[in-house]
Amino acid sequence: MKKLKSEVSEIDGVIRFKIDIPWDVKFVCIYLFEIDGVKVLIDAGLNFIDWSRLFFLELKNLKIEPKDIDYCIVSHAHMDHVGLIQKLKRKNPEMQLLMHEITNETIKWSDDENNDQEMKNAAIEVAEQMIRYGISEQHGKRIVQFFTSWPKLTKYQKPDRILKDGDEIPFETNKLKIIWTPGHSLGHICVYEEKNRRLFSGDHILSRITPHIGVFTVSPAIKNKYPMNNILGYYLESLDRIDKLDPKIIFPAHQEVIYNPHERILAIKEHHKNRLNDIFNAIQDKPLTPFKISQIHFGEDLNEINMFLALNEVLSHLIYLEHDGRVKRIEQDGKILFSAIT
Numbered sequence: 001m002k003k004l005k006s007e008v009s010e011i012d013g014v015i016r017f018k019i020d021i022p023w024d025v026k027f028v029c030i031y032l033f034e035i036d037g038v039k040v041l042i043d044a045g046l047n048f049i050d051w052s053r054l055f056f057l058e059l060k061n062l063k064i065e066p067k068d069i070d071y072c073i074v075s076h077a078h079m080d081h082v083g084l085i086q087k088l089k090r091k092n093p094e095m096q097l098l099m100h101e102i103t104n105e106t107i108k109w110s111d112d113e114n115n116d117q118e119m120k121n122a123a124i125e126v127a128e129q130m131i132r133y134g135i136s137e138q139h140g141k142r143i144v145q146f147f148t149s150w151p152k153l154t155k156y157q158k159p160d161r162i163l164k165d166g167d168e169i170p171f172e173t174n175k176l177k178i179i180w181t182p183g184h185s186l187g188h189i190c191v192y193e194e195k196n197r198r199l200f201s202g203d204h205i206l207s208r209i210t211p212h213i214g215v216f217t218v219s220p221a222i223k224n225k226y227p228m229n230n231i232l233g234y235y236l237e238s239l240d241r242i243d244k245l246d247p248k249i250i251f252p253a254h255q256e257v258i259y260n261p262h263e264r265i266l267a268i269k270e271h272h273k274n275r276l277n278d279i280f281n282a283i284q285d286k287p288l289t290p291f292k293i294s295q296i297h298f299g300e301d302l303n304e305i306n307m308f309l310a311l312n313e314v315l316s317h318l319i320y321l322e323h324d325g326r327v328k329r330i331e332q333d334g335k336i337l338f339s340a341i342t
């Protein structure tokens, strides 16, 4: 495994901890800032021993103790954003941990051994669906392995406050606003600091790549309460809601700080529009499985995880087009193919 590096800087009054992670997105950033003398931490990094050591070392270098952190707000349930919630809370029981209801339910569900069978069933359900969308049985088996082992790395910590869309956290002269932004993850939130118009975007808006859109396995309870099928539709709506806030600066959880939020949001929307058209064009002459379309669109030389992410991404676009009445599904020999409506 590669040796992880860390870098700390102050940007527009916000401390950024930029610490390597051992996969594609390369590093994750967590942010610490003060609001009327109260210290707020956005996201909780990765629960890997090297990562944790680097973070607490950098904190010490700044002469900040874990007990000085008053709030920790996490953006979504993925492992590189909630890793240290349990550790932080143990080091500082007074710290207020805040997260969205879906994030809470997701981590609680996957960290409880009593739900292992339920988790396995949810993973099998996803894998069977993906096989119908064109992947091999073999790849399906590995999806089950992935979805039953990967979430186990995240340790649950009961939050002190459950957040919902539009919630506010008031301070003496300023406030933080919570915006629920489903898309990259169902329970994803952005945190907006009003006075300086700073947005902490998690993985909702990144500076160079468009975040992966699609939902992984969720608990039956969440699935029933939030039956959100057209996830790209929700993502694009979430982008518009952020744009309306008119943030001055965006602090994302990966890649660089964004100084032109409106332009970046327009570029991401344009990117999805083009991808929607490319996918629509790929099935104009003959219907194809989503997996075949993902191979045309993203290439065939991807590793298994990226192959799955590519398929999921294509699927979110196909479902969007289906809602729009531009494509339809056809069943053929147990497989599902999509065809353009012309």
Ligand SMILES: [Zn+2]
Binding pocket: 078, 080, 081, 203, 253, 254
């Ligand atoms: Zn991430």
